[in-house]
Amino acid sequence: MKAVHFGAGNIGRGFIGYLQYKSGYDVTFVDISDFLVDAINKYKNYTVITLSTSENKEEVKNVSAIHLKDIKALEIAVSEADLITTSIGANNLASTGNVLRDLLEKRVQVNKKELDIIACENALFATDILKRSIFDGASIELTEYLQEKVGFPNSAVDRIVPNVNIEKELPIDVAVEDFYEWDIEKDKIKINSEIKGAEYVDKLGPYLERKLFLLNGAHATIAYLGYIKNYKFIHEAVTMDEVIRNAAIGFHNEGIKALSVKHGISVEELKNYSKKIIGRFENSYLQDELSRVGRDPVRKLSANDRLVTPLKLCYELGLEANNILTGIAAGFLFDFEDDEKAQGIQNNIRTNGIVKTVSDVTGLSQDDEVITDIVRKYEELKVCYLK
Template identity: 60%
Template sequence: MLKAVHFGAGNIGRGFIGYLLYKSGYEITFVDISKELVESINTYKRYNVIILKDNVEKEEVKNIKAIHIEDEKKLSKAIVDADIITTSVGANNLKGIGEKLINYIKIRKANIDKPLNIMACENALFATNILKNSILEKGDKDFIDYVNQKIGFPNTAVDRIVPNVDIKKELPIDVAVEDFYEWDIEKKAIIGDLNIKGAELVDDLEPYIERKLFLLNGAHATTAYLGYLKGYKYIHEAIEDDFIRNIVSGMQEEASLALSKKHNIKKDVLSQYASKVIKRFKNSYLKDEVVRVGREPTRKLAGNDRLIMPAKFCYEIGVMPKFILYGIAAGFLFDYKEDPKACEIQDDIRNLGLEKTISKVTGLEENSGLLQEIVKKYKELKEAFGKR
C-alpha cells in the first residue's frame, strides 16, 4: 500500500489533502505540533468529511494515525517508508519543516532507494520551493545529488474552502468542507508516479496558481476585510452586500485583465472562474467567518501575495487597480483583537505611521504611486466606516 506522511492535520490537511490521498488508496500518517490533535487521531483512527450542501454528504477517512512533530523515532520510520510527503501547516512554518526533514532524508538515503515526492499544499506562490530550498541549503554535494535524483518537489495549487464551522459532528476530528475542490500539481517536477485521483497534473503551474491566489484568495480577503469593516460575521453575508460584491467583482476583473495579459488566458475563461468563486462564497452552509478568511493580514498584504501582486501587475500594464485598492486598504483597517498579526499592523500604524507601516508590510516604496493610492483609499474607508 502507498504511504503518505502529511504535516499539519488541520482543516485542509484532513478536509482535502488527507481526504483525496485516502480516496487514492494511500495509508496516511499525519504529523502535527498539537499533542491533543495527535492524541485524538490515534484514538479514533478515522474521521468523517462532511460535505456542506443542500443534501449534506458524509465520507469516511479510515486507517489513519498521527505522530507528534517531536517524536523523532516514529517520524524517522514514517519518512523512510513514505511514497509521498505533503504539508499544510501555513507557509510561514515551511522552512522549519524543511530543516527537520534533512536528517530524516539522510536516514532514508542510507536505507531505501525508492523515489519520493514532497509537496507543500499552502496558499502561497510556489510554496514547495520554500521547502526544497530549506532542505538543500545546508546539504553537501553528495546529499544534494541524492535529493535531486530521488526526490521530486512539485509545486501545487490547492483549492477547497474548509472553514471552522460549528456543526454537529460524530467525532471531534470530523471536518466540514465545501463540495468543490481542485488540486493542480506541477507535472515536470514529479519523480515516478503520484497516483492521486482527482488531482490535475499541469505543465505550467504559474497561471493556475496565480489565478487561484488572485481570483479566489484575493477576492476572499477583499470580502473578509470589507465585511469586517461593515460589521458582518460571515463571508456569505458580506458577499450579499451590493457595495462589497461590486468591489469584489471589480477586483476580479482587474486581476483577470492582468492575468489574461501575462498568461494569454481568454478573458471569458477567467470571468467564468470568477463568477463560480462568488457563487462558492455565497454558500451559507459554510458559515465561514470573515476573521478566519482575513487571518494573518501581514501575510495576505505582503508584496508576493493575493492583493499587492495583482495590484502591481495592473499598475505595470497601465490599469489603475481601483477595486483591488479597497481590499488592501480595508486590510490595513482590520483591527481584530484576537489576531496577533492584525494587532501588529495596528501597533505599527500607531507607532510608525501609516505610510511606513504599508511600506513595511507590502515592500512598496513609501513614495511609490501605488502606496500613495492605498493611503488615499485607507483614509476614505476610515472616514466612511468610522473605524478608529
C-alpha cells in the same frame, strides 16, 4: 503506497489527506498539536462532511499521526514514505524544510527509492520554498539523492474548510465545501502521478495566479470590507451588501484583465471561473467567518501574496486596480482583537504612521506611487466606515 502529511489541521484532514486516502495511500499525519495527534491515533478514522444544499459524509479510515517532536517515529515514517506533503502555512515552510532535511539524511542511509515532496499552501511556488530549505545544509550524499530521485512539484490547492459549527460524531471530523481543486506540476513528479482528484498540468503559473487573485484576493477583500462594515460571515457580506459584492466582482474584473494579458488566458474562461468563485462565496452552508478568512493580515498583505501581487501586476501593465486597492486598504483597518498579527499592524500604525506601516508590511517603497494610492484609499475607508 505511503503518504506522510505535515499539518493535521482542517486542510490536511479535509482535503489533502482525504484525497490521499481515496487514492489508496496509507496516510500518516504529522502535527505539533497533542490534541490532534492523540485524537487521530485514538479514533484511527474521521468523517469529511461536505457542506452544500445537502450534506454528504465520507469516512477516512486507518489513519495515524506522529507528534512533530517524536523524531524516532518521524525517521521511520519518512524513510518509508512514497509521498510527503504539507499544509502547515507558508510562514512555516522554511522551518519544516529544516526538519525534513534532517529526516531525509536518515532516510538516505536506508532507502534511496524515488519520492515526491509537495507543499500544498496558499502561496506562489511553495514547494520551491520548501525545496530550498531542504537543500540548504544537506550533505553531499543527500544532495545527490534529492537531485536524482526526489520530485519537487509545485501545486495549487483550492478548498474552503471553514470552522463551521455543526454536529460532529468525532472531534476530528471536518466540514468542507463541495468544490476542490489540486493542480500539480506534471513534469516534476517522480512516482505519484495518479492521485485521485488532482490535475497534473504542464504550466502551473497561470493556475497559481488565477487562484491567488480570484479566490484568495477577492476572499480577503470581502473579509476585510465585511469586517469594517460589521458583518460576521462571508456569505452575508457578499449577498447582503452591494458595495462589498461590487468590490469583489470589481476585484475579479481587474484581476481577469491582468491575468489575460500576462498568461494569454481567454477572458471568457476567466469570467466563467469568476462566476464559480462568487457562487462559492455565496454558500451559506459554510458559515465562513470573516475573522477566519482575514486572519494574519501581515501575511495576506505581504509582497508576494494575494493582494499585493495582483496590484503590482496591474500597475506594471498600466491597468486599473481600484478594487484591489480597496481590499488592501481595508486590510490595514482589520483590527480583530483576537488576531495578534492584526493588532501588530495597528500598533505599527499608531507608532510609525500609516505610510511606513504600509511599506513595512507590503514591502513597497515609501516613495512608490502605489503607497500613496493605498494610503489615500485607507483614509477614504476610515471616513466612510469608522466614524
